[in-house]
Amino acid sequence: MTKTTKIPKATITRLSIYYRQIELLEFDGYRMVSSEKLAWLCQVNSAQVRKDLGYFGEFGVRGVGYDVIDLQAQIKKILAVNRDWNLAIAGIGNLGSAFMEHQNLVTRGFKCMAAFDNDPRKIGEITPSGLKIKDISELDQTIDELNIEIGVITTPPSAAQAVADLFIDSQVNAILNFSPTRIHVPDCCMVENIDFTVRLDILTYKLHHEIRI
Amino acid sequence: MTKTTKIPKATITRLSIYYRQIELLEFDGYRMVSSEKLAWLCQVNSAQVRKDLGYFGEFGVRGVGYDVIDLQAQIKKILAVNRDWNLAIAGIGNLGSAFMEHQNLVTRGFKCMAAFDNDPRKIGEITPSGLKIKDISELDQTIDELNIEIGVITTPPSAAQAVADLFIDSQVNAILNFSPTRIHVPDCCMVENIDFTVRLDILTYKLHHEIRI
DNA sequence: CATTGTGAACTCATTCACAGCG
DNA sequence: CGCTGTGAATGAGTTCACAATG
Numbered sequence: 001m002t003k004t005t006k007i008p009k010a011t012i013t014r015l016s017i018y019y020r021q022i023e024l025l026e027f028d029g030y031r032m033v034s035s036e037k038l039a040w041l042c043q044v045n046s047a048q049v050r051k052d053l054g055y056f057g058e059f060g061v062r063g064v065g066y067d068v069i070d071l072q073a074q075i076k077k078i079l080a081v082n083r084d085w086n087l088a089i090a091g092i093g094n095l096g097s098a099f100m101e102h103q104n105l106v107t108r109g110f111k112c113m114a115a116f117d118n119d120p121r122k123i124g125e126i127t128p129s130g131l132k133i134k135d136i137s138e139l140d141q142t143i144d145e146l147n148i149e150i151g152v153i154t155t156p157p158s159a160a161q162a163v164a165d166l167f168i169d170s171q172v173n174a175i176l177n178f179s180p181t182r183i184h185v186p187d188c189c190m191v192e193n194i195d196f197t198v199r200l201d202i203l204t205y206k207l208h209h210e211i212r213i
Numbered sequence: 214m215t216k217t218t219k220i221p222k223a224t225i226t227r228l229s230i231y232y233r234q235i236e237l238l239e240f241d242g243y244r245m246v247s248s249e250k251l252a253w254l255c256q257v258n259s260a261q262v263r264k265d266l267g268y269f270g271e272f273g274v275r276g277v278g279y280d281v282i283d284l285q286a287q288i289k290k291i292l293a294v295n296r297d298w299n300l301a302i303a304g305i306g307n308l309g310s311a312f313m314e315h316q317n318l319v320t321r322g323f324k325c326m327a328a329f330d331n332d333p334r335k336i337g338e339i340t341p342s343g344l345k346i347k348d349i350s351e352l353d354q355t356i357d358e359l360n361i362e363i364g365v366i367t368t369p370p371s372a373a374q375a376v377a378d379l380f381i382d383s384q385v386n387a388i389l390n391f392s393p394t395r396i397h398v399p400d401c402c403m404v405e406n407i408d409f410t411v412r413l414d415i416l417t418y419k420l421h422h423e424i425r426i
Numbered sequence: 427c428a429t430t431g432t433g434a435a436c437t438c439a440t441t442c443a444c445a446g447c448g
Numbered sequence: 449c450g451c452t453g454t455g456a457a458t459g460a461g462t463t464c465a466c467a468a469t470g
């Protein structure tokens with residue numbers, strides 16, 4: 001019934017994980033799946049699965065479970081990944097290049113439409129996927145022309161904030177930030193951070209203290 | 214006083230973020246920092262900063278703040294990043310290569326000591342950092358010889374679980390998993406996942422629903 | 427007297443437990 | 449009967465508010 005309860009951010013994260021597992025289930029020929037089984041695959045509690053889905057509707061059949069194909073479609077709709085999204089990426093070093101070529105993006109409708117750098121040696125180069133690297137000064141115009149909605153930052157940390165500011169000036173309100181810096185943005189803009197070293201620090205902490213958190 | 218209270222995982226994550234900001238503060242010549250300022254930089258509540266640090270000791274001076282150099286050293290010790298850690302990486306595609314060459318790792322004492330793949334065309338190749346790519350079948354022996362404590366998985370999702378199993382058999386109890394699959398491991402092993410698409414899905418969800426979670 | 431350190435209050439998230447239903 | 453859907457109970461994490469103090 002799409003209640004207006006506030007939905008935990010963790011729920012959205014898990015929905016994305018459920019989606020991935022359901023894809024695999026479908027590939028393996030499953031038609032139905034129980035919350036118990038999906039929970040096991042995703043390493044969460046089965047009540048959690050049911051509650052997460054419950055925020056958005058009643059997708060299951062009591063006594064039976066969830067239809068794999070249907071659930072897949074429902075989650076796609078919830079996450080709004082039932083359509084393509086245009087990305088632009090700034091900072092074409094090793095990481096930026098790797099991100100652009102990454103299989104899981106292409107197959108999921110995330111399209112890298114523009115690539116920017118400020119290194120004169122890189123500008124004008126063609127990436128393996130056939131994209132011409134542009135000068136960062138062309139960002140604003142390009143974003144507008146290509147209808148970019150998500151900006152990806154793979155620059156060194158020192159450049160991250162300036163690039164974020166450029167994206168925001170160009171009305172890009174969603175940023176995926178790979179640099180190990182927190183960037184400051186106005187309220188209209190949302191940021192997701194991916195920081196390798198934070199993840200590694202968690203592992204070293206746990207290894208050192210010999211605990212599982 | 215290093216109380217034996219249970220420490221939230223989020224606290225460890227933030228500690229790593231504080232650390233990054235403190236490095237920058239030191240670089241900018243600051244000697245002291247208040248919880249208020251650090252909180253602003255990291256986009257959290259200042260009581261949160263104090264509480265997080267409070268789990269591990271009393272590092273501040275009332276009425277003054279925290280000594281930048283000292284706090285840096287303290288957090289390094291807590292996270293156990295006051296020493297080097299040897300990594301091995303499996304799956305030398307675009308992402309694996311990018312990860313190996315990544316600046317922030319090298320400067321932080323995370324050393325990529327071994328690289329594995331199962332593609333005959335890649336085995337034997339030398340990476341830009343001078344590492345010879347080995348056959349995945351040599352994993353067990355190499356891990357042992359080089360004293361590897363952290364394994365990194367940058368393979369396609371279909372290979373992730375098998376590689377994880379190999380790491381675990383070789384007594385590697387900490388895994389950084391870049392593949393968009395949840396891997397199943399025994400209790401002795403800890404896993405941190407980095408999944409681009411989950412992050413992108415969160416952005417699309419928010420863009421579509423025009424909310425900030 | 428500005429700022430830390432921390433118990434208490436509060437908010438948010440997860441899990442339980444069972445009614446509801448195909 | 450078995451599994452979903454969900455209110456109620458529990459648990460975890462964050463923020464408040466203020467006493468403690470260099």
